[in-house]
Amino acid sequence: MNFDTPHYVASDSFQIATYSDGPIDGPPILLVHGWPEIAYSWKNTVPALTAAGYRVIAYDLRGFGRSSAPADPVHYAMPQLVWDMEAVLDAYGYSEAVICGHDWGGSIVWHAARMMAHRVKAVIGICVPHTARAPAPPLKIIEKRFGAKHYFIEFRDRGPQVAEMFAKDPDGFFRLMFRSTPPNAVVDEKFTFIPSKFEAFLKSGSPALKGVVLPDADRRHFIEAFQRTGFETGMNLYRNIDVNWELAEGMSDRITQPVLMISPERDLLLPPELAKPMVKMCPDFEQVTIPDCGHWAMWDAPEALNKAMVDWLKRRAF
Numbered sequence: 001m002n003f004d005t006p007h008y009v010a011s012d013s014f015q016i017a018t019y020s021d022g023p024i025d026g027p028p029i030l031l032v033h034g035w036p037e038i039a040y041s042w043k044n045t046v047p048a049l050t051a052a053g054y055r056v057i058a059y060d061l062r063g064f065g066r067s068s069a070p071a072d073p074v075h076y077a078m079p080q081l082v083w084d085m086e087a088v089l090d091a092y093g094y095s096e097a098v099i100c101g102h103d104w105g106g107s108i109v110w111h112a113a114r115m116m117a118h119r120v121k122a123v124i125g126i127c128v129p130h131t132a133r134a135p136a137p138p139l140k141i142i143e144k145r146f147g148a149k150h151y152f153i154e155f156r157d158r159g160p161q162v163a164e165m166f167a168k169d170p171d172g173f174f175r176l177m178f179r180s181t182p183p184n185a186v187v188d189e190k191f192t193f194i195p196s197k198f199e200a201f202l203k204s205g206s207p208a209l210k211g212v213v214l215p216d217a218d219r220r221h222f223i224e225a226f227q228r229t230g231f232e233t234g235m236n237l238y239r240n241i242d243v244n245w246e247l248a249e250g251m252s253d254r255i256t257q258p259v260l261m262i263s264p265e266r267d268l269l270l271p272p273e274l275a276k277p278m279v280k281m282c283p284d285f286e287q288v289t290i291p292d293c294g295h296w297a298m299w300d301a302p303e304a305l306n307k308a309m310v311d312w313l314k315r316r317a318f
Contacts, residue, residue: 034103
């Protein structure tokens, strides 16, 4: 897949940068990245899918990469994100497709499976499980539980300042973020304090780090992408969490399509056990746990991730 020459798709007055590869007559699968990612995040996944005969389409979410990056958070609510998926399918001429999302992309595909159910043949989620609607606005819950330094809250309240800080050393930012999880690592109360951790990292001189999973050459693609958009527009996903919660009122939690949930064993923020309630909401549900793998599965354990995806797709004949 050539990630340097996107095909642009119009959606909601914006331009969505898309990338495709694989046999034209192959079954389509749409790949949706998360934060702080871009379509290039699927670099190691695409070859396995195309070799298995699939037509693969990846795209930069609005606010990321080469897609339009409007500043106003109003453009990043879940309906707009799902509209973008539908616009991509329309532009490529597909009435339905398998959809797969990692991190925020996972949240988006779980919503898409219900909001445009007739377009979704099956769903693969990586790391982020489908959850029932929270009993209260999620950001209020997070702030009460973790405090104002949780990155969700920092992005909402101090987005411009945090984005400016990340931009001071984008290479250091991606080295700090994209790392494997050591064996027996545990979550402390400051695990989610990403801006504070990066500030301390900068003050210490952006030192070399162990466990970096994003190679230098690949990291340059991320650096260039975020130099193009800045870091703040991507934070608009988080600023809409409570808006999405409000919009989901009355929406069924049930996902009727076949579901594969892929959970990295060492994802400290989203451990595999968080997916257990999905059994009640997804009647056709399978879960695969990737051993010795952290949150950045596409870089940390690409072979295991690809095998889990292709084995399931082939076995289910999607």
